[in-house]
Amino acid sequence: MLSHGERTPLVNLGTNLPGGAAGGGNGSSGRRLTWFEAIAASPRPAVVDHAAHGDRVELSGRVLANWAAKTANLLDVEGHGPGSTVLLDLPLGWKSLALMLGAARARVEVRFAPGTSVTPDESGSVDLVVSGTPGAWSEHPAELWAVSPGTLMALEEPEPWGSSDAEVPPHALEYASEVQMQADQCHLPLPGTSLPALVEAWEDLAATGPGDDAGLALPRWSHRERGLVVAAAGGRLDRETARAVVGTWDRGLPVVLVPERDTDLSAASARLVDAERVGSPSRLPGDAR
Known part of the structure; x- marks a missing residue:
């Protein structure tokens, strides 16, 4: 269930994923x-x-997998599967993570767009662009999906599109409305490799100019004893962040997104992290970002 405001303590997901620290879990x-x-x-x-x-x-985990299954089904219905390349141009948020997992479930190849404008020539050959700023991609020859701003906590009350870059071109598919019509279960064949291995093979597009964080070495995430803390404000979903997230899921642990630009947290966000009970920082490769 998607919940708002409940304070369920974060604990191990209950079973480590195949390839994780405990070598995977078994079914009944x-x-x-x-x-x-x-x-x-x-x-x-x-x-x-x-x-x-x-x-x-x-x-x-069940709800995340449900969103991913619906996303994979939508990709399949729209003709995107193994051999297709999907460009994700998305900010950090729960919906972006669900979309990423759905792309993995559908076995498409993924590229991540930087937080700067990318022209059609610079984006290379892609079959689908999934963007929170679809207006910026209105001239791109690929199919276009528009992802509304914010987290759309109530899909029945979508948030307004803001800037001209965020306006939905007439030919774009609106992800939030279309994905709801998809089945909750996905019967596509599963990838024959681990989730971290899939993400490892994905790519970032090269940035073409200074982004919002140009010149700043912002630590975007912090591995904790019982989870991952991700500073989401102003951040983009990119390959390195995706690797940190799926590596955390692979260990059977949760991901916490906080409203900060880096993991030198304000007092308010530090209290949020403490309340989620993910523990003290741990020293794992990739902590500094």
């Missing part, structure tokens, strides 16, 4: 669970997003 029949099945089997928090409008949005 004794068969080893795939990484997607392991996420889907967990009623415990996988993502908690504090980054939008001061609200707390929690997705259990």
Whole structure:
């Protein structure tokens, strides 16, 4: 269930994913669970997003997998699967993480757009652009999906599109409305590799100019004993952040998004992190970003 405001303590997702620290979990029949099945089997928090409008949005493993299944089904219906390349131009947020997991479930290749404008020539050959600023891609030859701003905590009350870059071109598909019509279960074949290995093979587009954080070495995430804290404000979903997130899920741990620009947290966000009980910082590779 997608919840707002509840304070469920963050704990281990309940079963480590295949390839994770404990070597994977088993189902009731004794068969080893795939990484997607392991996420889907967990009623415990996988993502908690504090980054939008001061609200707390929690997705259990089951709900995250449900969103990913719907996204994979939508990709399949629109003709995108193995061999397709999808460009994700998205800010950090729970919906972006669900979209990323859905792309992995559909076995498409993913590229991540930087926070700067990218022309069609610079984006290379892609089949689909998924963007929170669809107006910026209105002339791109690829198919276009528009992802509304914010977290859309109530899909029945979508937030208004703001700048001209965020306006929806007539040919764009609105993700929030279309994904709701998809089945909750995905029957596409699962990838034959681990989730971290899939993300490792994905790519970032090269930035073409200074972004919002140009010249700043912002630590975007902090590994904790029982989870990952991600500073989401102003951040983009890129390959390195995706690797940190899926590596955390692979260890059976949750991801917490906070409304900060770096992990030198304000007192308010430090209290949020303490309340989520993800523990003290731990020294794992990739902490400094």
